[in-house]
Structure formats: structure tokens, C-alpha cells
Amino acid sequence: MALLEGHKVSKSFGGVQALSQVDFVVERGTIVGLIGPNGAGKTTLFNAVAGAFKPTSGKVIFDGADVTGLPANAICRRGMARTFQVTRPFAAMTCLENVMVAAINRHPEKPRPFIEAFAHEKLDFVGLAEMEGTEARHLNVIQKKRLEMARALATEPKLLMLDEVLGGLNTQEISQAVEFIRSLRDRLGLTVLWIEHVMGAIMKAAERVIVLDQGQVLMAGNPAEVVADQRVIQAYLGD
Amino acid sequence: MTGKKIVWVAGLIVAGMCILPLSLGIYPQHVLIVSLFYVMMASSWNLLAGFTGQVSFGHAAMAGIGAYTSGILAVKAGVDPWIGVCAGTALAALLGLALGALCLKMGGIYLSLTTLAFSQILHIVIVNEYDVTRGTMGLQVPGLVAEYSKITYYYIMLAAAVLMLTILYRMIHSNLGMNFRAVQNDEVAAKSVGAKVLQVRVLAFTVASAMAGFAGGLYGHYLLLITPEIPSLDLQFKVLAMTVIGGMGSFFGPIIGAFALNILEEYIRVYGEYHVLVFGLVALVVARFAPNGLIGLWRKFRPMKTHLAVK
Numbered sequence: 001m002a003l004l005e006g007h008k009v010s011k012s013f014g015g016v017q018a019l020s021q022v023d024f025v026v027e028r029g030t031i032v033g034l035i036g037p038n039g040a041g042k043t044t045l046f047n048a049v050a051g052a053f054k055p056t057s058g059k060v061i062f063d064g065a066d067v068t069g070l071p072a073n074a075i076c077r078r079g080m081a082r083t084f085q086v087t088r089p090f091a092a093m094t095c096l097e098n099v100m101v102a103a104i105n106r107h108p109e110k111p112r113p114f115i116e117a118f119a120h121e122k123l124d125f126v127g128l129a130e131m132e133g134t135e136a137r138h139l140n141v142i143q144k145k146r147l148e149m150a151r152a153l154a155t156e157p158k159l160l161m162l163d164e165v166l167g168g169l170n171t172q173e174i175s176q177a178v179e180f181i182r183s184l185r186d187r188l189g190l191t192v193l194w195i196e197h198v199m200g201a202i203m204k205a206a207e208r209v210i211v212l213d214q215g216q217v218l219m220a221g222n223p224a225e226v227v228a229d230q231r232v233i234q235a236y237l238g239d
Numbered sequence: 240m241t242g243k244k245i246v247w248v249a250g251l252i253v254a255g256m257c258i259l260p261l262s263l264g265i266y267p268q269h270v271l272i273v274s275l276f277y278v279m280m281a282s283s284w285n286l287l288a289g290f291t292g293q294v295s296f297g298h299a300a301m302a303g304i305g306a307y308t309s310g311i312l313a314v315k316a317g318v319d320p321w322i323g324v325c326a327g328t329a330l331a332a333l334l335g336l337a338l339g340a341l342c343l344k345m346g347g348i349y350l351s352l353t354t355l356a357f358s359q360i361l362h363i364v365i366v367n368e369y370d371v372t373r374g375t376m377g378l379q380v381p382g383l384v385a386e387y388s389k390i391t392y393y394y395i396m397l398a399a400a401v402l403m404l405t406i407l408y409r410m411i412h413s414n415l416g417m418n419f420r421a422v423q424n425d426e427v428a429a430k431s432v433g434a435k436v437l438q439v440r441v442l443a444f445t446v447a448s449a450m451a452g453f454a455g456g457l458y459g460h461y462l463l464l465i466t467p468e469i470p471s472l473d474l475q476f477k478v479l480a481m482t483v484i485g486g487m488g489s490f491f492g493p494i495i496g497a498f499a500l501n502i503l504e505e506y507i508r509v510y511g512e513y514h515v516l517v518f519g520l521v522a523l524v525v526a527r528f529a530p531n532g533l534i535g536l537w538r539k540f541r542p543m544k545t546h547l548a549v550k
């Protein structure tokens with residue numbers, strides 16, 4: 001059974017139909033890319049799936065249960081974690097505290113030393129260990145993205161949803177990041193749903209790619225099929 | 240500061256506070272008792288505004304709920320003031336729960352305005368329900384102890400403040416406190432990592448209101464005359480000024496702010512209405528030069544000192 005399924009997920013804001021009847025499947029243990037031109041509805045789909053807001057209609061099935069319209073915190077507890085396109089760190093808290101917030105909500109019964117060690121390990125995992133005492137507002141954008149990833153990992157998710165984590169990286173950093181995201185799957189057994197504009201990275205890392213355009217699924221398939229598809233090229237380049 | 244060290248420091252301060260009034264006259268004792276009331280008010284308001292970012296203007300109103308509940312029960316039904324204070328605390332908690340739930344989806348200025356409206360409505364009701372509250376004349380209530388003595392009240396207020404501060408300290412340093420700060424920093428992000436944001440916000444409202452009700456109840460039975468000045472905006476803004484000047488979002492800030500401003504008020508009282516002007520100026524200077532309050536100022540200069548010591 002797939003880890004995450006969307007059935008005819010729709011969302012409208014007033015008169016604007018941001019998502020219409022989106023069907024998609026994310027299989028366990030895969031890295032799935034979610035691409036599409038600006039305004040296609042990628043982040044809206046994330047928000048509707050992760051509980052930031054309710055879909056107007058349709059169903060979201062996660063890990064065998066209907067989670068449609070559940071609040072974000074309840075969905076998180078079921079094993080779905082996310083990062084934000086525009087980062088949202090707890091600005092006035094240290095990096096360690098940022099991750100600890102996630103840890104205490106995953107392990108409320110555990111004592112503080114365990115939580116601190118657990119959070120430290122996650123920071124170390126994303127390469128921010130030496131920044132643990134720094135307040136998050138002092139980080140640069142790339143560090144903030146990493147912090148969000150550590151925070152998401154501290155919720156011990158089954159599914160990690162990444163929203164444009166490669167923005168602002170150079171070529172070498174991108175290939176490191178791709179390796180890192182692959183290792184999440186290979187070492188931690190995570191399933192990854194990943195919004196990205198850096199097409200080369202998605203094509204390298206993802207087994208499947210879902211293409212959104214104007215709030216609808218344009219197509220879904222393996223990377224080679226997607227780049228060769230005439231509709232996708234048109235959506236990106238215009239007629 | 241580590242846990243053990245803080246217990247020692249707190250123990251010493253409390254011991255000092257126990258001895259302090261013995262050498263003082265009646266009037267300074269009165270000033271300290273009032274200061275302790277404000278310590279409780281500012282510290283509990285800080286839990287709400289400084290830790291979860293809910294800037295409520297209904298905190299003084301909750302103190303009024305505590306004071307009037309206990310006072311009315313004592314006067315009309317002959318209820319023992321101690322039981323009355325408990326009833327006042329419970330009613331304030333209940334109203335805090337309701338008000339918190341009402342303000343759940345509100346943030347910033349909307350929450351402030353809603354709580355402001357609550358505060359004004361309560362004030363109007365108290366002033367106008369003369370038969371029950373004696374309006375602006377004030378309600379004469381019995382004391383907490385049979386024989387009135389300042390020093391006894393001082394120890395009661397001190398014990399209450401220490402109890403409340405202990406609860407607040409433990410709360411701030413627990414998982415709950417961490418969730419409070421996360422909610423204040425970013426609600427959406429807090430939710431995304433599993434924090435029960437709605438529960439956290441309402442809980443803060445309920446606990447803070449109960450504490451204000453408790454402080455107000457005790458204060459009313461100390462004054463022996465409960466007037467609408469307790470649930471007034473004057474008192475609310477004084478609590479706000481104390482918290483902000485002391486240092487919002489820190490544990491010690493409101494305590495320092497409450498003592499500093501209340502004692503300062505005694506010195507500038509001679510200028511009559513102009514003492515409010517001095518308050519405003521102090522708030523202005525602090526906001527401009529020490530946005531994190533007196534405690535922030537201390538923290539700013541402390542690392543420099545240790546740095547020099549190392550050299």
C-alpha cells in the first residue's frame with residue numbers, strides 16, 4: 001500500500017481554483033519529485049496534505065488512515081514532517097532549542113538530557129552542530145533550510161516533505177545536497193516528497209516525478225519520461 | 240545558571256525578603272506588600288504575553304474577578320476569605336479558559352482589543368451594579384486573618400508570590416514552556432512539528448488568569464476595601480509597564496520591574512498626577528535604549544565582564 005495518496009484533492013481561495021481534482025500516489029521508500037511552473041499549486045498541495053489548511057474537497061490518505069482536514073500537529077504525530085519554502089525557524093530560540101521543540105513533541109515522556117542529545121544528533125546530521133547555541137535569526141538562508149530539515153527529522157517522520165531546499169546553492173553544494181537527501185532514504189528509510197525548481201537535482205534523485213500545472217496533475221512518471229513529455233516542455237516553455 | 244545554583248540564589252533572596260521588613264516601618268512594609276502583588280501580576284501576565292505572545296489587556300480584570308468574587312462571597316454569604324480566594328481563583332481560571340478559547344484564532348492587535356473590551360465591560364458592570372459591588376464607593380471586606388497586622392500580610396503575600404514564581408519557573412523550564420516559546424515564535428512552524436498550539440494557547444490563558452485571580456483575591460482582603468481600581472486599565476497598563484521595563488519573556492524581568500516601578504512610584508508620588516509622566520518617560524527610555532528591559536541590559540553587559548575577567 002502506498003504511504004501517501006491524494007484522491008481528487010481540490011482547494012479554492014475565493015474564486016481562485018488553486019488545486020483541482022489532484023490525484024497522486026507516493027510509494028513507501030521512494031523519492032518523489034513534485035515539479036511545475038510557478039503558481040502551479042505545489043506548495044498549496046503541501047499545505048493541503050500536511051494540514052496547514054483543509055482541502056475544499058477530496059481525500060488525503062496517509063499510512064492507511066484518512067487524514068483529510070486534520071490539524072497539522074496531529075498529522076505530524078502520524079509521521080509526516082515538512083520544511084517551508086520561505087523558512088520558518090523559531091527565530092528567537094537557539095538552533096538546539098528549535099530542534100528540541102520537535103523532539104519534546106515526539107518524545108514528551110523522555111527526560112531533558114535525552115532530548116538535548118537527540119536534538120544535537122539531528123543538528124549534527126545536517127551539519128549544524130557547531131551552531132547549536134546560536135539563535136536561529138542569525139543564520140543565513142541555507143543554514144535555516146538545514147535547521148528546518150533537522151527539526152523535521154526530529155519528529156521522526158515516515159514521510160519528509162521538502163519545499164525547495166536547494167535555492168541559493170552552487171553546483172557543488174547541490175550535488176552534496178542530493179547525496180544527503182538520498183541518504184535520508186537509504187540510511188533512515190524515509191520516503192521523500194520533494195518540491196524543487198532545480199530540475200537536474202530532481203532528475204538525479206527522484207524515482208518518480210509528479211508534474212503540476214495550473215492546479216492540475218499534468219503527468220506523473222519516471223524522470224526520463226517526464227523530461228521527454230511534450231506537455232511538460234510546453235508547460236515550462238510555453239507554446 | 241544551573242538548576243542548583245538558582246535554588247541557592249532564590250533561597251538566599253527569599254531569606255533576605257523574610258528578614259527585610261522586620262527593620263522597616265509600617266509604610267515601607269505596605270509598599271513591599273503592594274510590590275509583591277505586582278510581582279504576581281507582572282509575572283503571570285508575562286507567561287501570557289512574554290511567553291506565548293498573547294498580549295492580553297484583560298489581566299487586571301481577572302484580578303478584579305478574584306477580588307470581587309471573594310469579597311462578595313464574604314460580605315453576602317459570610318464565606319471564609321480563604322475559601323473565597325480559592326473560588327475567585329477558580330472563576331478567573333474559568334473566565335480565562337473562555338476568553339482564551341474566544342481569542343484562539345486571533346493574534347496581535349485583535350486579541351488585545353477583544354481582551355480590552357472584556358476588561359471594559361467588566362469595569363462598567365462593577366461600577367453600575369451598586370447593590371452587589373457598592374460601585375465606586377468600594378466593597379468593604381473582612382481580612383484574611385483575625386488580627387490585622389502588616390507583617391502577617393507581608394508573609395502571606397511573600398509565600399503566595401514564592402509559590403506562584405516556583406510554579407511559573409517550573410512551567411517555563413518544562414516541555415510546556417518550550418512549546419509556549421515555539422508558539423510565540425511561529426505558530427505555523429510549531430504546529431508543523433507536532434505542538435498542540437490551540438491547547439498551549441488556551442492553557443497559558445487559563446493558568447495566567449487563575450494566577451491573576453489569586454493575586455487579586457489576596458490583595459482585596461489585604462486592602463479591606465475592593466474598588467473598581469483593581470480591574471482597571473490603569474492597573475493593567477502598570478502591569479504591562481512593569482513587565483516591559485523589567486524584561487518581557489524572561490523569568491526575572493517582571494519581578495525586577497514590579498519592585499522597581501512600584502518603589503519608584505512612591506518617590507514620585509509627591510508630584511501628583513505628574514508621576515504618570517515619569518512612568519511614561521521611563522518606559523520610553525527603556526523601549527529606546529534597552530528593548531529587552533532591565534534584565535536585557537544586565538545580560539548585555541554581563542558577557543563583557545566575564546570576557547574582561549578572562550583577560
